[in-house]
Structures are given as C-alpha cells and as structure tokens.
Amino acid sequence: MNRFGFLIHPLGMRDVVRHLPNVAGKRPPLVEKVLEWTPSYHASHIHGIRSTLDGREVEGDFFTVPLFPHQILNLDRQFVLNRVLDACRLAEERGAQIIGLGGYTSVVGSAGRTVADTIQAAVTSGNSYTVATAIEGATAAARALEIDMTRASVAVVGATGSIGSVCSRILARQGVGRLNLVARSTSRLQALAETIRRETPRAAVALDTDIEAGIHDADVIVTCTTSGGGILRPEALKSGCVICDVAVPHDVCREVAQLRPDVLVLEGGVVEAPGEARFNFDFGFPEGICLACMAETMTLALEGRFEDFSIGRGLEMEKVEEIQRLATRHGFRLAGFRAFDEPITTDRIEEVRALARDHRKGLRVVSS
Ligand SMILES: NC(=O)c1ccc[n+]([C@@H]2O[C@H](COP(=O)([O-])OP(=O)(O)OC[C@H]3O[C@@H](n4cnc5c(N)ncnc54)[C@H](OP(=O)(O)O)[C@@H]3O)[C@@H](O)[C@H]2O)c1
Structure with missing residues (x-):
C-alpha cells in the first residue's frame, strides 16, 4: 500500500x-x-x-x-x-x-x-488542490447568493502568494467582472497584474496594498494570507458578499460571525x-x-x-x-459549506440573502 x-x-x-x-x-x-x-x-x-x-x-x-x-x-x-x-x-x-x-x-x-x-x-x-476547491467553493457560494461572477467585483487578499497568485490568474481567465489584487508588496502585485494582463488581456484588474480599500466593494473575496489571522474586520465588508477564507489560521476575524449576519463566510479548501x-x-x-x-x-x-x-x-x-x-x-x-467551526445551513444562506436584499432597499441590518 x-x-x-x-x-x-x-x-x-x-x-x-x-x-x-x-x-x-x-x-x-x-x-x-x-x-x-x-x-x-x-x-x-x-x-x-x-x-x-x-x-x-x-x-x-x-x-x-x-x-x-x-x-x-x-x-x-x-x-x-x-x-x-x-x-x-x-x-x-x-x-x-x-x-x-x-x-x-x-x-x-x-x-x-x-x-x-x-x-x-x-x-x-x-x-x-486548495486553489481548485477554493474557487469551486467561492463560485458555489456566490451562486447560492445569486451573485453573477461574470459581473462581480472579486478580491483576492494575499494575491501574490503561492495560492493567491494562481487563484487570481484562474479567476481572471474564467472572466469575473473586476479583479482586485490585495497584498502588502506593490512590486509583487504589479508583477502579478502584468502576468494576468498578458495571459488574459480582457481582464479588468486593480491593485491595492490597503486591505479595507481593496475589499470594500467586493461581492466575492478569496482570502489566503499568512498574516496570522483576523485581518478581515466586520466594518470593511460589503453587505451580501461571500468570503471564502482559505487562510489557516483564518483571515476573517470571529466578530464577523456576530456583527455581520448579512455576509456569508465559508472556510475554503474543506x-x-x-x-x-x-x-x-x-x-x-x-x-x-x-x-x-x-x-x-x-x-x-x-x-x-x-x-x-x-x-x-x-x-x-x-x-x-x-x-x-x-x-x-x-x-x-x-465538503458542505462550513464557517466558524459549524456547518452552514440553507436557512443561514437564505438569511444572508434576505438581509442583503433589505440592505439594498435601505433597511438596516441588525446583528444578533
Ligand atoms: N485550506 C487549505 O487547505 C490550505 C492549504 C494550504 C495552505 N493554506 C493556507 O493558505 C494561506 C496562504 O498560503 P501560501 O502558501 O499561499 O502562502 P504564501 O505563498 O506565503 O503567500 C501569502 C500571501 O499573503 C500575503 N500577506 C501576508 N501577510 C499579509 C498581511 N498582513 N496582509 C495582507 N497580505 C498579507 C503575502 O504577500 P505580502 O507579503 O506582499 O503581503 C502573500 O501574497 C496560509 O494561511 C496557509 O496556511 C490553506
């Protein structure tokens, strides 16, 4: 064997x-x-x-x-x-x-x-395989929230890393609405953006070294940094967005679970x-x-x-x-969607969808 x-x-x-x-x-x-x-x-x-x-x-x-x-x-x-x-x-x-x-x-x-x-x-x-499953999971979760990936603003946080760079190149090739590449080193971000523009000339690519600026309008976020965890804060997220958190320890801080019932977080690569x-x-x-x-x-x-x-x-x-x-x-x-050590139920997905809809109509999202 x-x-x-x-x-x-x-x-x-x-x-x-x-x-x-x-x-x-x-x-x-x-x-x-x-x-x-x-x-x-x-x-x-x-x-x-x-x-x-x-x-x-x-x-x-x-x-x-x-x-x-x-x-x-x-x-x-x-x-x-x-x-x-x-x-x-x-x-x-x-x-x-x-x-x-x-x-x-x-x-x-x-x-x-x-x-x-x-x-x-x-x-x-x-x-x-982590990249393959992260993209598969993020795409399935986006579909569940009726987000059209071809029109969506998609951010990859940790875009220049081993996982992030090939993930970004594949997402660009698959044709997302706009791709925001986020990491700390500008030169590495520029090199990645050049590679993407060469491989996929039609891709709309933006760069950011500031996480909050890089994700504030993202409909879908794939995050895969070696930050040590907790860098994606509740106040920085767009209502109704999907976050596929590939990083271990997780990039999404635990307060998001309490304070942002209107976003869908899932662990990537499970x-x-x-x-x-x-x-x-x-x-x-x-x-x-x-x-x-x-x-x-x-x-x-x-x-x-x-x-x-x-x-x-x-x-x-x-x-x-x-x-x-x-x-x-x-x-x-x-595996089925999971976040914060628990499986994500269909009711939970429906809740995110309803809260995001209310938010778009101008109604307030009240956290539990
Ligand atoms: N779920 C799974 O199955 C699975 C499998 C393998 C790995 N992982 C996890 O995936 C993550 C990435 O692994 P990797 O091998 O791709 O690592 P890597 O090659 O070292 O890449 C890390 C990326 O994160 C960025 N970064 C680091 N600290 C940051 C910060 N504070 N703010 C913003 N960006 C930051 C780095 O760019 P800058 O230095 O320019 O910021 C780089 O783009 C790790 O957490 C790892 O444990 C998960």
Whole structure:
C-alpha cells in the first residue's frame, strides 16, 4: 500500500491545550519557549482512505512541527527549516513516499523548494488542490447568493502568494467582472497584474496594498494570507458578499460571525475524503473531513505520483485542473459549506440573502 506523510503545526493555544491539557492557563511566552524546545514528532496514524474508483487504499501519518505560525515566520530561518526537515525525515522513516507540507510549513525555504530539494521522498504543499476547491467553493457560494461572477467585483487578499497568485490568474481567465489584487508588496502585485494582463488581456484588474480599500466593494473575496489571522474586520465588508477564507489560521476575524449576519463566510479548501477515513487526530472537523492540501497529498499517493507536485510560488494553472480531476475521480468532494467551526445551513444562506436584499432597499441590518 502506498504511504504518505503530512506535516501539521499548532495554530494557537487552543490546539496546544487540546493535545496537552496541562498547558491550559500557562503564559503564552512560556508555552512558546516549550514549543521551541520540543522536537518534531509523530502525531497520528491515518487509515481508511479508499478510492471510489477502484477500491485502492492508502495510509499515512501526521507529524507535528510544534511551532505557532508566527514562530515559523519569525524565528531563525535555518532553525525552522531544520524542524520541518526533521519531521520529513520521521515521515520517511515510516515509509512515506510523498510528504505534504501543511499550514505554514510550506512557506519556509522558498515555498517548499529547499525541503523538496533536500528530502528524498516527493514533497507537495497541497496548494494546487486548495486553489481548485477554493474557487469551486467561492463560485458555489456566490451562486447560492445569486451573485453573477461574470459581473462581480472579486478580491483576492494575499494575491501574490503561492495560492493567491494562481487563484487570481484562474479567476481572471474564467472572466469575473473586476479583479482586485490585495497584498502588502506593490512590486509583487504589479508583477502579478502584468502576468494576468498578458495571459488574459480582457481582464479588468486593480491593485491595492490597503486591505479595507481593496475589499470594500467586493461581492466575492478569496482570502489566503499568512498574516496570522483576523485581518478581515466586520466594518470593511460589503453587505451580501461571500468570503471564502482559505487562510489557516483564518483571515476573517470571529466578530464577523456576530456583527455581520448579512455576509456569508465559508472556510475554503474543506474536503470530504473517500472511504472510511480515520485521521485519529482532532483538527476541528467532523470525522472524514480534511483540508484540501491533505487531500492533494492523499490523491498523489493513490495515483502513485511520487513527484514534487505543488512547490514554489509559481504554481501552474494546468496542475490545478489536473489535481482537481484526479481527486474527483478518486472520490474526494468539496465538503458542505462550513464557517466558524459549524456547518452552514440553507436557512443561514437564505438569511444572508434576505438581509442583503433589505440592505439594498435601505433597511438596516441588525446583528444578533
Ligand atoms: N485550506 C487549505 O487547505 C490550505 C492549504 C494550504 C495552505 N493554506 C493556507 O493558505 C494561506 C496562504 O498560503 P501560501 O502558501 O499561499 O502562502 P504564501 O505563498 O506565503 O503567500 C501569502 C500571501 O499573503 C500575503 N500577506 C501576508 N501577510 C499579509 C498581511 N498582513 N496582509 C495582507 N497580505 C498579507 C503575502 O504577500 P505580502 O507579503 O506582499 O503581503 C502573500 O501574497 C496560509 O494561511 C496557509 O496556511 C490553506
């Protein structure tokens, strides 16, 4: 049976406490120090992934790089890279033929390039399938709110990243009304806009380094930054908009759930795995549900495609299409819409639609 490994890391104190309850109540700087001293470790065994195409099975393991997102971004680069490489070597020792770099572990070492060059097993960030499912989810949610993507103003926040750039290029090619590219670096935004204008000359593209300005008139937002979370605030959002939040930790701050009942937030890249998938690890989803980056790694293991599939910041549009086709044929499916740890009901979608309609008529939206 083909085997894969997948690297994870805690997103915040909640994740650490979930696995180490005696850490509850300890001061964050102390917990961070303890994490710095803790080596990467095997977290759980994954089994029951069975292709609906031919019944083929794969199994694998989660490995934890015990560092918070901001530690991965800000600690000494070589130190962090070594932690990621240590976790990959543990995966290789357990027989992984392909290793997925989850969360921020794919951001280090030139977006996974150094890890892929150092490790013998194949390596992928899982970002191609993440893009495919984010676009699929955002488009389905827009349809549910009767937003016509071909006329809509669509913003991609984190547009210049590995996920954001190919996502923006595909959205431009699919023909959205207007595309707002949002990130902090102007030069990278300009380079991306030039690529898009070259590939899709008819695309209407605007740039913004100010998030609020970049999203205030957006009907649809795909957000995929490594900001550490919480950068999309309730007051900045257009009534009736859809936000597909791909970032982990999430870019949409939790107040949006209370203060903006007239917008529809969904977690991007949430996928149902085929078979009787058992992850034996609580990462906040119901049994059998995982992230698209995990699903990409499993799909490649099912296919026996032991190659560095999604590595670096310049992902290919063709690979996004290919992995979507492969994942679908093995039975991976977009999970129902979820946000803020809960499934989104049809009543909730109807509520957003009604509140947005009232807002357009000039009636006030009252939050619960
Ligand atoms: N749901 C899933 O299955 C899944 C799978 C893989 C990854 N992810 C998540 O997706 C996100 C992006 O991953 P990636 O590999 O594409 O990362 P990346 O290549 O490092 O790109 C990050 C992007 O965010 C922008 N950015 C960073 N901080 C920002 C801020 N404070 N304000 C505005 N823009 C900011 C960066 O541009 P500037 O530096 O110019 O601002 C860049 O455009 C991460 O949160 C990751 O955990 C989710």
